Amino acid sequence: MFDIDLQSRTPIYEQLYKRVVELTVKKQLRPGDKLPSVRELAKALGVNPNTVSKAFQNLERDGMIYSLPGRGSFISDKNGDVIKQNAAEQFTLAAKEAAAAGLTAEEMTEIIRKITETGGNKID
């Protein structure tokens, strides 16, 4: 579930952070779900536990997860802002690529209009 690419140029803690956001957006993780412990995750991935802690600290700082001492870390139900911000970043990237490929603002707006009209704003 928390597969990461150890060869990637992106830092491991950042990949873990993004993975948790992604799994939450896809509803594979829901508010209240418990995350594996730092120990379990570090062992499963074969990485430094400090790296996993760093990802958890950042997720907690941004309100994606919360920790209960002695019980573990859980997905927060107040993570809307982080998820929206993540979506905005991805959307910006896709829009830049589309612009580079020659799509005009009107053409892009048309796509957005179609998606929102057909209720595509829901993730299935």
Next chain:
Amino acid sequence: MIKLTGVTKKFGDFTALDGVDLMIPKGTSFGLLGSNGAGKSTILRLLSGIYSQDGGSVKIDDEEVFDNTSIKERVFFINDETVQFGSFTLKGLRDYYKGFYPNFSDELFEELRNTVNLPMDKKIDRFSKGMKRQAIVITGLACRTDYLLLDEAFDGLDPTMRIIVKRMLVDAMLDRQLTTVISSHNLKEINEVCDSVALLHQGKMLFNRDIDSVKGSIHKVQAAFKEEYTKEDFEKYGILHYSRSQSIHYLIMKGSEEEIREKLSEKGPIVLDLIPLSLEEIFIYEMEGMGYDAGQLD
């Protein structure tokens, strides 16, 4: 905490370490990179108290290491030479180290020995090379020291043993704040295991940084512009490398993606693609930037 201050070590005319400063916080994992003869093993030998330095200080938890038994029994050094106990059996090796390391765990030793399946009563010089390494690695882990030094220890382990060692290190780091110093030629291993990394070259430390801050600090840029530009137009951005193929400019630039996009935006790029460099590529360009030939780095 490990602290080296202005450490110099000479062997005759040869200067193995030349004024090295290094700080490794407790509970972290530190990677030493560099070509053969760069000084990696010398640092590990100083930390294990095998050598005394010629200048500067080598301290663990604020105490000088050399000739200091109370520090030495908290440090285990895993290297190839440790396996010179050819006439010992694994049982003999265990008992030898058990006598020296007060925190030795028979339980952990047995648990590890069962995972690797080594015989207790066969002489170690009849072990294969890989088995010898396994023998010293499991013995070292069972000593449960606060500091573990691994001299290219990962490089000779098979994948199963590697993951066993890594998992052991995770437990030890979380349970008793184990500090590890790992020398390696293998950047991939360092990347997975270490918090910080230092690059040594000819006895000097070229740099020493948090591994995550190294990544994403240099980018490969491919760009095309409406106007005609030459290498000189980009030099003010501090480029590490420049090449060009027809209308596409290839640049190696320091900085985050945002910083680089910001800088180049004034030139009105038509195409602007950025790829972060891998750890390995970063080291090569950093070495070149400091006037070292990358060919000297393994």
